[in-house]
Amino acid sequence: MKELFAILIGAMLVENFVLSKFLGICPFLGVSKKTSTALGMSGAVVFVLVISQAVTWLTNEYLLKPNNLEYLQTIAFILVIAALVQFVETVLKKLMPSLYKALGVYLPLITTNCAVLGSALIFVERDYGFVESVVFGFAAGLGFTLALILFSGVRERLETADIPEAFKGMPITLIAASLVSITFMGFASLIIS
């Protein structure tokens, strides 16, 4: 239990995916303009991360490892993730149109999101078990959510700020991200035990 808690806090705050591991930067920058979209994207990411962690873990454990095919991890994982996302999207569209409306537009973006594949590669690297992997995915998603939501608030404020011409748009967004990242350095030495 304590282990899991450590993973949870660790992945959320200490090694925040976006702010200190640099995973999932594209959606972080692309979808943080408005808090409402940020919320939708976060929901979708958490959802996909949890499911994909479970599925990729199973793939790795029962398909690749027994056959000594670890070198195919990248290709197998990405296939599984892509198919999973597309499948979820198709099903949601039909069965839960309202949820699809809320999350759907973000789903395809998630396939090409480092965070999902990244967390799969990380559980391999760290030799996590099934539950640990899933918790890790969930925590990484929460960390992503936290960063994205906070950042979307900041960006909404930047929208009406009087920013120098050359810095308008992406540059100031990156600099803002830098400042947010500095503040998250505070968590760097959080002792989880």
Added chain:
Amino acid sequence: MSILVPVAVISGLGLAFGLGLSYASKVFEVKVDERIGKVRELLPGANCGACGYSGCDGLAEAIVNEGVHASRCPVGGIAVVNAISDFMGVDEGSIDVNVARVLCQGNCDNVKMKYNYLGIEDCHAANVLAGGMDACNYGCLGLGSCKKVCPFDAIVVENGLATIIAEKCTGCGKCVAECPKAIIKLIPVLSGFTVKCNSHDKGAIARKNCKVGCIACQKCVKVCPSEAITMMDNVAVIDSQKCTNCGECAAVCPQKCITNTIVQR
């Protein structure tokens, strides 16, 4: 031999997903009119919202489902309109594209000031204070409300007067709706001379307030060979249908408020 296992595993995955996805997309299919996607591709993709729909997707949907005319898109110009019309199988014929014009030349040098305005740079804000600080109650206030809404950066405000850069203007009409003085008009690109004044004041008053205001002297009406000019409530108005772009009126106007507005596109 060692190749067979990996190939089997991954291709098996591929096959399974291929079957699964294809099957799922069949079972869970939601019908979408493909034409929407096609039209969306033909649109310029600026997503500016100038058409009044939620971005290009919105307009594409409206074109297909509601039969909205493609010229709603101000960005793409005639080429896009024609391409979409072709695709939708409707012949729209040639359309005349409009550009916006500010019917006023009353900059700070030309028009007298009624008072010294202290406040927000916005024409509506000044207009509610006794109709704005210009002595002429019909002229451009020059605080740039139109400029703020123009999605195409086509308006410059200088010396208290807004001017539209015809090359950039797409005729979207946003400024027309915005101007509190209602002095921006959409005028066909190809039509020539325009009276750039909107003052309904009597001649004497108009002359007192502004150096370049129409004083309703009727000289242009008399000189126009095509009888295209009429006086309407103390301002001369040129009918673009009748105007032959001869330029006689501009030559006689004592106030120099008729100008050539032909736009080369």
Added chain:
Amino acid sequence: MENTLFVNSSPHIRSEVTTQRLMLDVIIALIPAAFAGIYFFGIRAALLIAVTVISSVGFEYIIRKVLKRNNTIGDFSAAVTGLILALNLPPTLPIWMAIVGSLFAIVIVKQLFGGLGYNFVNPALAARAFLVVSYGARMTTWIQPLTKATAVDAVSYATPMGVLKGGGELPQLIDMFLGNIGGSLGETSALALIIGGIYLLARGVISWHIPVVYVGTVGLFAWIIGPEGIFTGNPLFHILAGGLMLGAIFMATDYTTSPMTKKGIVIYAFGCGLLTMLFRLFTNMPEGVSYAILLMNVAVPMIDRYTKPARFGGKAHV
């Protein structure tokens, strides 16, 4: 006469309070702490303060020029930033590092975002965090106050928080109150800071909410999570130690980076207190005030969003 009358939308009168005056008040309120710093750490402290303030104002002037904007050094906010940054530095810091800190605070954190009022994190604190991350060793090298200087071990000296982490003899509370301890040059004297705080309160520059809730929260958690189990902590130690007083009175209260409504402000100050104790007790860092305030700065837009007041006779829109 007609043409020259002024016309504007009402109201036609304005209060006496100006931005400039508010900033000046903050500077006045910081003078006791600055003098305490000079008294305890010597002339070098005075030099650091002078350099940081002058370079902050200088960078503000230069960057506004470069960006072709109007000159804003007259609003004194750059001077406030410089002064607060100086008070956050260890007395031994090389001068050039202090100048780099000013550069970061004024140019990167403040002016790139549009200047006064547009930055979303506290410039002085962000600069401090930048210096700590970049020059960790220099930023955590403390000296003993002159008043205590014994020849031995004058160079490397622990702050109260450092002692708590690293072991050793805890300083006397009275020394901590007066400022007779190691630490950043403006943070040690709680007395001087409180005098400044009272001045700000009296002048109506700040309201009591942030300092009281912040310090209260820290005290409460310090008491609850004590070394010998629950409710055995010494709140006074945590309240007087480190940069809490400076943070609670002068840095968390920065208008630009704190919430707009009283409700939001209370949440914000509570968050600052909670995070400060989280950092102090559960991380290897000796001090958590700066990161706590910075993190809450980042959360301000969200706090503002969810503490929108209910309008008179109705509900709030979220």
Added chain:
Amino acid sequence: MFKDIIKPSLILFLVCAFVTGALAYVNGVTKPIIDENARIAEQENLKSAYIDADNFQDPKTADLLKSEGIDAGDAIEKLYIAQKDGKSIGYVVAVSSSGYGGKIKMLVGIDNDFNIKGVSLISHKETPGLGAKASEPNFTDQFLGKAPEKTFNVVKRVPNDENEIQAITAATVSSKAVTRGIDDAVALIRSMAGGV
């Protein structure tokens, strides 16, 4: 049916098959090299912790040690036996310790007389410029020589005792962490010697 389902699936199948085939081939070519790289890297790491040795025997894991009745603390990960010219001359202990930013993994070489022969940090997450200095010889060389009976002592001044280690400025946490790891390693070797 064919057009909608079978054909796409088959094409995907083929793409997968081709790609995987290619991969398997490349893997066949590179695998031996990669394995060899890994082996060399490991040996080099071990060597940096014990320069005199020329070979290292297969490691024993902590669990294995425990099952042999040796009191291996939680920090111990692996134990290698260092050999020179086929003769066992000492040990290399892989040990981990919790530093400022997370786990610090290191190798400690100790000879049969409890002399520390080398310390090498394999991986750590300490802050560059601060804690990261713990991997530099400036710091690790302090440990070389006879290991103390009990433990090393981290101090913040110039050491005036064999057993004292000068902490890296402003990185006491990292300094202590490394020292703790070395203490654990020494304790393991001493307990084995005592036990054997």
Added chain:
Amino acid sequence: MAEKKTKVSVLLNGLLNENPTFRLLLGMCPSLAVTTMAKNGLGMGAAATFVLVGSNLVISLIRKIVPDKVRIPAYITVIAGFTTIVQMLMAAFLPEINKQLGIFIPLIVVNCIIFARAEMFAQKNGPLLSVLDGIGMGAGFTIAITIIGSVREILGAGTWMGIPVTVNLFEPAVMFILPPGGFLVMGLLVALFNHLTKKKKEGNGLECESGCGVGCPGCSKAANGGEA
């Protein structure tokens, strides 16, 4: 992109006009994560270029036979194949750099640049142009992240390509090789790039400012958004 595509223009496109890093802001993760050193930038750039060229080529060859329904999985498989190959090659022949780049090598699979180019270019063009596009984009990416890496390495560690360069001019500010420094340097460089290449804004300046390629609502450069 109405102008005609000559081979040279396609090649140069990636360097300036549509520089994937500074202009399109694609593939931000590796651009930020691995650029603590100039050398890493080079290594990452080379790896990505290899994958870009390879997958562009293969995809432009098979684009006609792959049905829409499985287009994405098929393309991803191809990209993943090349990624895995480059991963194995690096592990075998450049173990040092491979270790530094860590999981960002396999993450090339999801690097938006690759997928975006596959969808936007290889999908629509023949093999030759696609390969050129891959080279151009790869070079643009490599140069960009090497520059970022250089700046960060010099400011943050005082070295360039591992060689000390600042002597004792200043003490390097460690922050630059930490995450905040990545964002900061990237932001400043993008601003500089914008400033230097500022031409008269074409059209209306309404393009999505991020150009991230993830196809967020409102993005004209959407690579794959909404099509899956």
Added chain:
Amino acid sequence: MKFQDFKGGVHPSQKKNTMECATVKMGIPEKIVIPMVQHIGAPCQALVKKGDSVKVGQVLGNSDAFVSVPVHSSVSGVVSSVDERIISGSKPVVCVEIKPDGLQEISEDVKPPVVDSKEAFMKAIRASGLTGLGGAGFPTHVKLNPPKDTKIDTLIINGAECEPYITSDYRECMENTSNIIEGINHVLKWTGIPRALIGIEDNKPEAIKKLAEAVDSMNSISVHSLKSRYPQGAEKMLIKTLTGREVPSGKLPSEVGCLVMNVASVSFVAEYLKTGMPLIKKRVTVDGSSVKTPKNVEVLIGTPIGEVFNFSGGFISEPAKLIMGGPMMGVALYSDEIPVMKYTNALLALDEKDGKIPQEYACIRCGRCVDVCPMNLLPFDIDRLVKANLHDELEKYSVLDCIECGACAYTCPSKRLLTQSIRLGKDVLRRRAKK
């Protein structure tokens, strides 16, 4: 009674210089200009034309609309023109200009009305030309006619006079005390409202005392002292303070059983029922840094304001700004030709120093505007969004609830033009709603 206070508010310096200046009557001016719109509601049609001669109290304009009141001539004389003029709003207004003959012949229509029923009372009020004299100019007969299903239980008499400078309501209380009480009783009688509360700010103790004495024996009327704080006199704030009720957003006072009338309005009701003379004169406080002798002046409606200033001894310094109303809510005028209107309660002439508003600086997010806003809005945010044209966002900020009291702009240390920005925001939202 325990009063619940409203939140926020500001304390501008009172400057009630004219408290002790008993009202002086001003004579007949050179010309009189009567605009056909001096109220909220439908404009009146001019019933006279150039060359007509008119008498005092004669109806000059009227309208069929319910929400409208007639306008009357304040002099006898000859109509010299009927034309459109810009007064202070964006649209020109039809104005009747009269050259007075100095005889002040009273129209034969002027006679005390016969009031024997509620309907007759309402009709009489409308005929009197009364619009709220508290400043908003809402036709009083409309107010007195609440929708059928609303039950009004409290009549609130607004004597707060919270704006700086103005003392005209105070003078009303001091000089016409009995008329006020009489007027209240008329309103109570004909509307069936059981009680009336008179609210007066505590900086006018004399007025409180005098009214309290006057109502001494009546248990349906009570006088209450209010804390002096701007905008205490705003209808919603006053109701909140006196009854603890909060008028719901977008609703009228009748929603919470209240009806608010200004002291001068009720006083006029009594006067009219006695004499039948419609609303043709107004007490106006004349003050400001440029005015030589600040005064309370009784002026004929339609008098150009320049003449009123002349009557107050002219200017001691070149005025830079002329304001109709108080400094917080009043309207700055572009010319001294503008006539005194029914709702005019003060005329201020400020010199360059007082009249110029300071330059705007960036918002420092100090939160003062939020603290003082009595409507609990977020002025700085609205300002920010309006300036950035983010109109979609704006809809979530209750912009239309703003009462334009100006407290936020007054208090802002960065001197931002918050109230104007909010007005603009309202304008934008209304325009959007129309689309």
